[in-house]
Amino acid sequence: MSAKVRIVEDDRVTLRLVERLLQSRGYQVVGTPTAEGAVEHLEQAEFDLLILDVGLPGIDGITFCRELRSKWFLPVIMLTARSGSREKVEGLEVGADDYLTKPFESDELLARVRAQLRRARDYGAQPSRPDRIDLGDVVLDFTERDAVVRGRRAGLTRREFEVLAYLARDPGRPMPREQVFESVWGFAEEFNTNSLDVIIHRIRKKIEEDASRPRYLLTVRGFGYRLSGSAADASTA
Template sequence: MPAHILVVEDEEPIANILRFALEREGYRVSCAYDGAEALERWRALQPDLILLDVMLPEVDGFDVLRAIRQASGVPVIILTAKDDEVDKVLGLELGADDYVTKPFSTRELVARVKANLRRASDVLREHRENERYVVQDLVIDLAEYTVTKGGQPIPLTHREFQVLAVLAAHPGRVFTRDQLVDQVWGTDYVGDTRAVDVTIRRLREKLEPDPSQPRYVLTRRGVGYYVRNE
């Protein structure tokens, strides 16, 4: 069955352009035109990917993203104003997987959609010979797509899960930002490698008793990130 994409865009002409471009690629597409409707349709439809404009009436795109990330790791691509770095950074901090700036070409947007859908399960496929990794009292279960700490579930976005799984698969190995981008975001990712730092910070906030003194995901200054091999 083709992937189902939810387009959240308050300008109906733009939403229709996106719908047409995505349906032409064979995707199933649903649309929502404000934040409240977006949350209703997300809960009802459980789409495979969401295209989310950050400037929405009723409930803005950032609040929509916050609500989604409390319950789901569905890939989310935010649509932001051209060169609005604040929106890009905030979106990534809230758990967006990617962003596209307006005005954009539908060709670029479709390519981003394909890349994010393809990567959503890449970590599981790449490490399918191992069903779980254990890092101290963390258990990363690839089959269930879950992380527990001391037996208690830790809710992660799918991007956070992917980064942690890559690091846990190679304990003690230091990954540079560029290597993590290639492994998780993909070699066709054209965004900023600061997305890695944002994801690591969010992981530490969720996993570490004291994020300023991490025990699980560590930094090798000037090089990159790794997990303890003990």
């Protein structure tokens, strides 16, 4: 069965172009110009991917993405006419999985759509994935795709959870920054240290007692990160 894609874009020319492009590749596509209309469709049917414009009338894309992450776990590609890094960081902070600046090439959008759908399928198909990984006060819950910190849910976004899940494949082993980025972001793009730093900072705020002195998500200086369940390892952070 072909993937179902939801598009939220208030520019009707762009909306129609993206709809036709994806339909020509066999995707099932539903488009709407407002976030309010998208909520209704998301509550009535399951979708595999959301393409979301930032500059929407009414509820803007940033606000909608933040609210969406409290209810749904589906890949989100944000579209924007803004090229500044601040806007991109803001989108990633609220849970977007990818970010594409207008105008964009059709092939690039298609490649990113395929990459996000592939990542979602690969995650669901992992046969040896555990239900939980216990790191002490922090427990990774793969069923709920969240962390439980001292008995309370952390409220991780999809991207935040996937960074932790990737590091949890081999707890204690340092992972290169570039490898974490490429494996989790799931598309061929030049390594963006700012995007990864934002996610790491947000994870630490949610799982660490003191984000400035982490016990679990540790920095290996000049190399990358590692996940540890031992407080004794915190001296390397």
